[in-house]
Amino acid sequence: MNNFTFYSPTYFVFGKEEENRAGEMVKRFGGTKVLIHYGGGSVVRSGLLDRVKKSLDEAQIAYVELGGVKPNPRSGLVYEGIDLCRKENVDFILAVGGGSSIDSSKAIAAGVPYDGDFWDFYSGKKIEKALPVGTILTIAAAGSEGSGDSVITNENGMYKRGTGSEAIRPVFSILNPELTETLPPYQTACGITDICAHLIERYLTNTPDVVTTDRQIEGLLLAMIEEGPKAIDKPDDYEARANIMWAGMMAHNNSCGVGRSQDWNSHEIEHELSALYDCAHGAGLAVTFPAYLGYVWKHDPARLRQFAVRVWGVPDEGDDESVINEGIARFRAFLKRIGMPQTLGELGGTEADIDKLAHSAVYGNGRGGKLYGFVHVDEEDVKNIYRLML
Amino acid sequence: MNNFTFYSPTYFVFGKEEENRAGEMVKRFGGTKVLIHYGGGSVVRSGLLDRVKKSLDEAQIAYVELGGVKPNPRSGLVYEGIDLCRKENVDFILAVGGGSSIDSSKAIAAGVPYDGDFWDFYSGKKIEKALPVGTILTIAAAGSEGSGDSVITNENGMYKRGTGSEAIRPVFSILNPELTETLPPYQTACGITDICAHLIERYLTNTPDVVTTDRQIEGLLLAMIEEGPKAIDKPDDYEARANIMWAGMMAHNNSCGVGRSQDWNSHEIEHELSALYDCAHGAGLAVTFPAYLGYVWKHDPARLRQFAVRVWGVPDEGDDESVINEGIARFRAFLKRIGMPQTLGELGGTEADIDKLAHSAVYGNGRGGKLYGFVHVDEEDVKNIYRLML
Numbered sequence: 001m002n003n004f005t006f007y008s009p010t011y012f013v014f015g016k017e018e019e020n021r022a023g024e025m026v027k028r029f030g031g032t033k034v035l036i037h038y039g040g041g042s043v044v045r046s047g048l049l050d051r052v053k054k055s056l057d058e059a060q061i062a063y064v065e066l067g068g069v070k071p072n073p074r075s076g077l078v079y080e081g082i083d084l085c086r087k088e089n090v091d092f093i094l095a096v097g098g099g100s101s102i103d104s105s106k107a108i109a110a111g112v113p114y115d116g117d118f119w120d121f122y123s124g125k126k127i128e129k130a131l132p133v134g135t136i137l138t139i140a141a142a143g144s145e146g147s148g149d150s151v152i153t154n155e156n157g158m159y160k161r162g163t164g165s166e167a168i169r170p171v172f173s174i175l176n177p178e179l180t181e182t183l184p185p186y187q188t189a190c191g192i193t194d195i196c197a198h199l200i201e202r203y204l205t206n207t208p209d210v211v212t213t214d215r216q217i218e219g220l221l222l223a224m225i226e227e228g229p230k231a232i233d234k235p236d237d238y239e240a241r242a243n244i245m246w247a248g249m250m251a252h253n254n255s256c257g258v259g260r261s262q263d264w265n266s267h268e269i270e271h272e273l274s275a276l277y278d279c280a281h282g283a284g285l286a287v288t289f290p291a292y293l294g295y296v297w298k299h300d301p302a303r304l305r306q307f308a309v310r311v312w313g314v315p316d317e318g319d320d321e322s323v324i325n326e327g328i329a330r331f332r333a334f335l336k337r338i339g340m341p342q343t344l345g346e347l348g349g350t351e352a353d354i355d356k357l358a359h360s361a362v363y364g365n366g367r368g369g370k371l372y373g374f375v376h377v378d379e380e381d382v383k384n385i386y387r388l389m390l
Numbered sequence: 391m392n393n394f395t396f397y398s399p400t401y402f403v404f405g406k407e408e409e410n411r412a413g414e415m416v417k418r419f420g421g422t423k424v425l426i427h428y429g430g431g432s433v434v435r436s437g438l439l440d441r442v443k444k445s446l447d448e449a450q451i452a453y454v455e456l457g458g459v460k461p462n463p464r465s466g467l468v469y470e471g472i473d474l475c476r477k478e479n480v481d482f483i484l485a486v487g488g489g490s491s492i493d494s495s496k497a498i499a500a501g502v503p504y505d506g507d508f509w510d511f512y513s514g515k516k517i518e519k520a521l522p523v524g525t526i527l528t529i530a531a532a533g534s535e536g537s538g539d540s541v542i543t544n545e546n547g548m549y550k551r552g553t554g555s556e557a558i559r560p561v562f563s564i565l566n567p568e569l570t571e572t573l574p575p576y577q578t579a580c581g582i583t584d585i586c587a588h589l590i591e592r593y594l595t596n597t598p599d600v601v602t603t604d605r606q607i608e609g610l611l612l613a614m615i616e617e618g619p620k621a622i623d624k625p626d627d628y629e630a631r632a633n634i635m636w637a638g639m640m641a642h643n644n645s646c647g648v649g650r651s652q653d654w655n656s657h658e659i660e661h662e663l664s665a666l667y668d669c670a671h672g673a674g675l676a677v678t679f680p681a682y683l684g685y686v687w688k689h690d691p692a693r694l695r696q697f698a699v700r701v702w703g704v705p706d707e708g709d710d711e712s713v714i715n716e717g718i719a720r721f722r723a724f725l726k727r728i729g730m731p732q733t734l735g736e737l738g739g740t741e742a743d744i745d746k747l748a749h750s751a752v753y754g755n756g757r758g759g760k761l762y763g764f765v766h767v768d769e770e771d772v773k774n775i776y777r778l779m780l
Contacts, residue, residue, distance in 0.1 A: 005403050006401075007399075210633070212633040219610075223602040243601045258404065259405070
């Protein structure tokens with residue numbers, strides 16, 4: 001196990017109706033003037049926005065609001081949010097929504113006290129200071145509610161880049177599983193896929209002897225496999241929604257990823273898909289991950305065999321290749337069961353896009369031609385992985 | 391799943407030689423005058439205390455020290471520590487040792503700014519304010535490095551009582567697995583048992599539909615079953631020590647216990663053993679837990695069957711009683727394998743003590759005659775459980 005630090009100081013408030021404590025929580029963490037930042041329709045239509053405003057009113061906290069966050073949140077709205085916060089002397093950002101609203105809020109929070117262009121932080125510069133961010137989560141997926149990560153799409157070229165810093169880890173996150181009950185099955189499934197992907201990215205390690213975190217990751221994946229289909233079949237299954245929501249946070253606060261190298265190649269390969277096709281990140285991952293595993297398993301057959309046996313219940317008999325292939329097949333079947341796409345074509349892509357996708361994945365944003373995850377893959381490898389998605 | 395809050399803001403620094411960052415960490419959390427609080431012999435002999443002092447010197451942080459913490463830490467030394475801190479204007483408590491040193495440090499930290507008797511906090515009063523506590527852990531066991539809990543033995547009657555508050559959760563904890571490599575196998579095994587017990591106390595719940603936390607707990611138990619014997623057989627197996635150390639923290643910071651009722655009857659029943667016989671808490675738990683499970687399994691056979699199958703690998707075939715009994719037998723065999731006692735006699739007890747033990751367990755500290763965990767047990771039940779330890 002490698003040396004590490006782990007610091008997860010987010011205050012989680014979990015359960016039914018807890019969004020009504022928004023005002024209390026903002027006050028607890030020193031906010032006096034809030035930007036409520038959200039996507040659109042459903043947050044307004046469901047009455048959630050009104051309940052949040054009421055809670056802030058009751059706590060006598062002033063606020064302004066900025067809606068319009070899109071999936072794969074854009075740089076343009078971030079600039080708008082930064083300007084608004086400066087003009088209105090906002091000192092606290094409250095994200096209401098899923099990972100997109102939270103990631104956009106984190107970008108605004110970092111940008112407000114910074115003299116330069118916020119995009120610097122998405123081009124390698126470290127975030128040292130940010131306004132505090134709180135979240136009211138409506139989609140279990142990105143894990144952004146408990147992480148210091150943020151991913152933004154630059155509209156000038158439509159490419160996605162990420163950043164990470166303790167400074168933008170939310171000070172509180174309110175997780176009410178009821179709020180996820182109105183999500184359409186497709187979005188629910190995208191979230192489930194994203195959560196599984198966060199776990200598998202950590203599972204694919206080159207660090208030996210990481211038994212404790214291996215068993216933690218497997219446990220969370222087993223929970224997703226059991227609870228995921230329940231939420232698809234019965235969207236108002238509160239218990240399934242609650243299990244998925246907590247697993248989604250635990251999957252990405254890094255408590256199960258400490259002290260071990262992690263992969264994240266699949267996320268990089270997927271980011272090109274959602275940037276080009278504007279598909280949901282989870283849908284892109286559902287297409288990417290089985291293809292990636294099929295391409296890289298020979299790098300560490302023992303680890304991939306363990307994945308097949310412990311996570312997917314493949315009998316621990318026979319040669320590695322057949323056990324691992326059966327594991328990947330069961331993973332694909334699970335993704336299909338919850339309604340996820342299986343091919344590039346279903347995302348709107350064709351073989352003709354592959355050269356462009358692969359080039360951007362390994363050379364975009366100043367990269368040097370390789371992705372350095374579990375396996376070091378170059379442009380030709382990435383083309384081969386995209387071809388496996390056809 | 392029940393509504394809950396979860397807040398674990400401890401900054402963990404994990405790995406080889408990280409105790410040399412003690413000064414940096416104390417400074418980070420605002421300490422200017424430190425009480426170094428520890429047990430005795432090994433912390434001094436190993437040179438650890440000198441390394442910690444050197445680190446504080448380099449950070450130009452003043453300190454006083456108080457050693458002498460015993461296993462099952464005593465109220466007398468807490469009073470002494472409180473007096474010393476007040477006299478010396480100490481503003482930070484640095485525990486160096488295992489759960490006993492940490493729990494004693496927490497009691498001192500709560501006592502210093504309090505006008506009354508610190509024991510009030512161990513008799514039901516809530517801790518609102520305390521000096522910050524940091525820890526340098528030398529034993530993986532109690533989980534006190536990541537929890538807001540503390541247990542102290544009152545020397546006036548030799549009974550153990552606990553308290554819990556966010557105010558005494560450590561602000562940082564340095565976890566260097568190397569420091570645990572010199573522990574004798576017996577103490578190592580006591581720690582492993584304590585960690586397993588913290589997990590099983592959370593596993594024994596009456597809250598339905600807690601799949602995510604069930605799988606998390608099972609995963610951590612599987613890691614302990616795999617790594618525990620390695621550390622017994624080869625005390626300087628760094629990787630085993632590291633896996634156990636992280637599991638020990640995760641077992642007790644409550645991330646796998648949120649939103650569900652928990653048991654803790656076995657801890658109450660054991661506390662009487664370690665208070666009367668001054669045995670190690672882990673050794674007492676090794677004797678208590680299998681007896682307790684054998685007594686209460688009928689309360690929820692499905693849960694205990696799941697425990698036998700998923701944690702102990704019992705084939706999922708046949709009637710509940712035989713599957714569960716096989717699970718308990720494997721648990722006992724594991725405890726024996728790592729060198730733990732199996733009976734009350736091995737702890738120094740006899741049948742003649744049972745009436746006294748049971749009476750104190752259910753009536754001590756103002757209790758009303760029952761323990762209200764997974765199963766509500768009265769004095770007669772507790773006697774029966776103690777009899778199963780003969």
